[in-house]
Amino acid sequence: MRLNNMIQRVKNAAPADWLAFAAIVALSIVAGFTFRDYGLGWDDYAHSHYGELLYSYYATGGADKRAFEFYNLFYYGGGFDLAASILDRFTTTDLFESRRLMGAIVGILGLIVVWRLARRVGGPVAGAAAVILLAITPLYYGHMFINAKDTPFAVAMVFLLYAFVRAFDEYPKPKPLTLALFALALGLLIGTRVIGGIAVFFAGAALLVYVLAESKELGFKPAALRAAKFVGLLALTLPFAYAIMAVVWPYAVQSPLNPFKAIAYYSNFWETPWKETFDGVQILIPNMPRSYLPKLCLLKIPEIVGGLAIAGVAGSLVAIFRGIGTPSKRASLALLAAAALFPILLVVITRPVLYNGIRHFLFILPPMAVLAGIAVAYIFEKLRDYRRWAPIAGTAVFAFVVGITVVDMIRIHPYQYALFNHAAGGVRGAADRYMLDYWALGFKEASETLLEKIKEQKLVKPANRKWKVAVCGPPAVVALELGDDFEATNEAKGADFAVSLGTFYCAELFAPIMYEVRRDTVVFARVYDVRRLSFSTTYISTPEDRPAAQVNSAIHTFWQ
Numbered sequence: 001m002r003l004n005n006m007i008q009r010v011k012n013a014a015p016a017d018w019l020a021f022a023a024i025v026a027l028s029i030v031a032g033f034t035f036r037d038y039g040l041g042w043d044d045y046a047h048s049h050y051g052e053l054l055y056s057y058y059a060t061g062g063a064d065k066r067a068f069e070f071y072n073l074f075y076y077g078g079g080f081d082l083a084a085s086i087l088d089r090f091t092t093t094d095l096f097e098s099r100r101l102m103g104a105i106v107g108i109l110g111l112i113v114v115w116r117l118a119r120r121v122g123g124p125v126a127g128a129a130a131v132i133l134l135a136i137t138p139l140y141y142g143h144m145f146i147n148a149k150d151t152p153f154a155v156a157m158v159f160l161l162y163a164f165v166r167a168f169d170e171y172p173k174p175k176p177l178t179l180a181l182f183a184l185a186l187g188l189l190i191g192t193r194v195i196g197g198i199a200v201f202f203a204g205a206a207l208l209v210y211v212l213a214e215s216k217e218l219g220f221k222p223a224a225l226r227a228a229k230f231v232g233l234l235a236l237t238l239p240f241a242y243a244i245m246a247v248v249w250p251y252a253v254q255s256p257l258n259p260f261k262a263i264a265y266y267s268n269f270w271e272t273p274w275k276e277t278f279d280g281v282q283i284l285i286p287n288m289p290r291s292y293l294p295k296l297c298l299l300k301i302p303e304i305v306g307g308l309a310i311a312g313v314a315g316s317l318v319a320i321f322r323g324i325g326t327p328s329k330r331a332s333l334a335l336l337a338a339a340a341l342f343p344i345l346l347v348v349i350t351r352p353v354l355y356n357g358i359r360h361f362l363f364i365l366p367p368m369a370v371l372a373g374i375a376v377a378y379i380f381e382k383l384r385d386y387r388r389w390a391p392i393a394g395t396a397v398f399a400f401v402v403g404i405t406v407v408d409m410i411r412i413h414p415y416q417y418a419l420f421n422h423a424a425g426g427v428r429g430a431a432d433r434y435m436l437d438y439w440a441l442g443f444k445e446a447s448e449t450l451l452e453k454i455k456e457q458k459l460v461k462p463a464n465r466k467w468k469v470a471v472c473g474p475p476a477v478v479a480l481e482l483g484d485d486f487e488a489t490n491e492a493k494g495a496d497f498a499v500s501l502g503t504f505y506c507a508e509l510f511a512p513i514m515y516e517v518r519r520d521t522v523v524f525a526r527v528y529d530v531r532r533l534s535f536s537t538t539y540i541s542t543p544e545d546r547p548a549a550q551v552n553s554a555i556h557t558f559w560q
Contacts, residue, residue: 039444051081079248107144130373142417187244312371442525
């Protein structure tokens with residue numbers, strides 16, 4: 001019977017559903033062929049060891065507790081790191097390639113959830129459009145391979161949004177499956193980053209819209225009682241959510257106060273502040289202007305995604321305030337609008353420490369894509385009512401504009417996360433005004449080329465020591481890429497080669513350039529031959545201009 005139902009569903013699938021399915025399959029194939037292209041970032045070395053320590057914790061039945069003393073990473077959930085460590089034991093790839101593969105898997109799962117969420121709220125066209133728009137958002141696509149914290153958090157957040165929308169559709173008595181999904185999503189979200197509690201504001205806004213809508217028909221008291229029943233049923237799932245959180249963030253349950261310790265820890269910036277480039281000026285990260293997040297959203301999100309997301313927010317607000325649609329539909333739109341807008345407004349008001357572009361706010365991208373997909377579905381419906389040929393023309397325009405961004409992403413591969421949109425002038429226009437490869441992905445290509453050059457030129461390693469490489473950036477990343485015959489360090493004295501990022505705090509050395517990692521004429525990294533030359537540093541500026549390169553060295557020492 002179930003098989004017959006599944007066959008019938010396939011037969012009845014809308015063309016847009018097939019398009020969404022094709023997009024997800026195509027992206028999965030591309031990811032399967034390209035995940036090895038992505039280099040290590042600043043945090044990779046640390047997170048890989050955190051995952052190994054968590055694996056050891058479970059493998060020893062909880063006896064090995066080193067994970068709860070490892071730098072400050074125990075304040076984060078380690079579900080992704082643990083999963084990557086487990087995956088590595090079942091693949092032929094090395095640990096860091098396994099992490100890239102796990103990132104691709106998590107990112108694609110996020111696309112599937114976005115499809116289901118947008119389809120539930122706006123129909124098949126909205127679902128297909130949302131998947132495509134999120135897939136061509138370079139921030140999401142690029143980070144899904146390299147980011148062990150922010151991408152999994154974004155996927156967990158949109159999973160929770162999906163569970164809330166299901167719950168609103170079944171209001172005030174969500175079905176058991178919906179309650180289970182809610183608990184799973186909530187546990188994964190808080191267990192990834194404790195700030196996931198911000199979702200209570202999104203849900204609160206949506207529930208308020210639902211209660212006000214029902215109050216007009218039922219009166220406030222009956223509506224409030226139904227809301228209380230709804231909240232009570234969701235609250236019953238909290239023990240299950242807590243258990244899920246405990247699995248992916250075991251530190252949180254070592255003591256009842258540990259989650260609050262994590263909140264307190266991240267309430268204050270714990271590192272020595274450094275400078276980053278914003279709008280052409282080097283600014284200490286605690287002093288970033290209030291315009292930081294909204295401006296970077298406008299410049300890094302593709303114009304078609306940003307424009308349609310704004311249209312989706314505007315349409316949602318119109319539907320909410322004019323009472324268009326069912327209470328469930330309006331509550332779902334309020335949920336999505338709050339998830340996309342509230343974090344931006346909160347940052348503008350509170351002005352926290354900001355750095356690394358908008359990677360910490362990747363979780364606003366999936367709801368933006370869903371709202372953009374809903375806007376596409378609305379426009380498509382209006383075009384269909386206007387002329388028979390209009391939807392075809394609209395689809396062609398949509399495909400053409402999407403294609404422009406796809407070409408941009410292919411051209412800059414594998415540095416999609418560094419891409420700026422055409423309004424910003426692309427990477428070429430943004431290079432001197434904003435940070436591009438802030439996670440040092442260019443070091444993979446630079447290090448691989450250095451190995452090739454040494455082999456091509458038949459260079460002989462100095463006797464009784466390793467090749468010494470001076471690094472402007474995270475030395476542990478270069479060390480892992482180059483292998484055991486190399487010593488990578490921030491110290492330039494006595495170096496044979498230098499590997500530097502193409503960013504403002506790295507000096508352009510007066511030395512032979514062996515290779516430059518370039519995209520659209522912009523230098524992402526350089527390799528120098530500094531044998532027979534003497535340099536005191538590869539940095540150009542004062543210590544406050546440098547990111548905390550010492551962190552990787554400290555972690556390396558701890559691990560050894």
